[in-house]
Amino acid sequence: MERKRINIIYTAKETYDGAGVKLKRVFGGMRSVTYTDPFLLLDNFGSSNPEDYIMGFPWHPHRGIETVTYMLNGTVEHEDSEGNRGIIRPGEIQWMTAGSGIFHQEMPKPFEDRISLLKDNTVSGFQLWINLPASLKMTRPAYRSIKPDSIPSVDLDEGGKVKVIAGKYKNYEGALNYGGLKASNYIEPIYMDVNLEPEASFSYSVKPGFKAIIYPFVGYGLLNGMRIDSYRAYVLSEEGEQIDVKAGDMGVRFLLLAGKPIKERVAWYGPIVMNTQEQLEQAFLELSNGTFIKHREPEFL
Structure with missing residues (x-):
């Protein structure tokens, strides 16, 4: 069987995202998408200093992609614009289809075991963005929570x-x-x-x-x-x-x-990834006039 060869190497670069979360951006952006397709972006976050992550990722939109959050340590409190809330704990995964559009926020927190009174300030994990094809860009948003014992x-x-x-x-x-x-x-x-x-x-x-x-x-x-x-x-x-x-x-x-x-084709700006510039402009027009959300209730699978 023929072995795959290494086509290109990306070195993770330290940066900040959200409201000031320190992380390593492994790859992401229009320059890399040709090589990483269907994957758009991979972030590797991790710190034992709460100042590096406590400001989190306040309310922001997504359209046209899926996001996969995999926690190794700590927790992420998740909330969306329809009032749905949840906590991603160590070893858990949240696989979200943004589809036609959703607003949400993700706030990293230290892990606290209330029984043993143990508190671990280390928060680490990954977030992966996956592109959606044109036929599914405007699909209904959905969530899937994957618990450690199901992996x-x-x-x-x-x-x-x-x-x-x-x-x-x-x-x-x-x-x-x-x-x-x-x-x-x-x-x-x-x-x-x-x-x-x-x-x-x-x-x-x-x-x-x-x-x-x-x-x-x-x-x-x-x-x-x-x-x-x-x-x-x-x-x-x-x-x-x-x-x-x-x-x-x-x-x-x-x-x-x-x-x-x-x-x-990929047209990408910030948290929105579409196929054409016209679709991007339409998405930002809808953000400004309040018509961005197409489905009021995301699916939970």
Whole structure:
């Protein structure tokens, strides 16, 4: 089976977003979308200093995309313009289809265990943006909350674990595969959190033509024979199928993302991603005249 080759490498850059949340932007923007399609943006946030995240992401709109928030530590309090509220806790995922449009806010908070009185100020995790094709840009907004106990965790013979969030690993179906968002089906998403012990190996094959991205965030290793380091995203070619990762002497933990490219025009400004400039202008006109929201009640799946 032909191995995928590394097509381009993005180094995570420290920046601020929202009302002043410090984070690492792994990739994102019009310059990268051609290479990362169907994925638009990946942010890696993490700090033990509340000043780096406590101001959060106040009210803002989204249209034309899906957002996937995966918490490692801490919590995020979520609220939308229709009065829906929730908390994303450690190990949980919120997969949101913004579709035709939604207003929401996301406010990171330290994790507090009221029983043991334990308080951990560390807040860390990821937010991934996935593009929607033209046929689904204006679909009804929806949420899917994925709890830790619904995410298969597969032990590897050589040492390590694979958390299967979306897609399939061996005989284990990803948590999103059951009652997942309808809009996610178009790219057949693969999302895994792979944690390898020192010198352990992991192998996976994706469908021909699929885009795949490896993002190590702990340790280093070899990807199809080439060294990979933390805080760099390795975007693989559409050609080939096989992905082989071998951990270095300190182990390696990485995200594996893969999906079918959409290959459509992209018009993007801020939190709104459409296909044409005219559609972007229409979205901002609707924001100004109060007609942005098309569906008053998002689906909860």
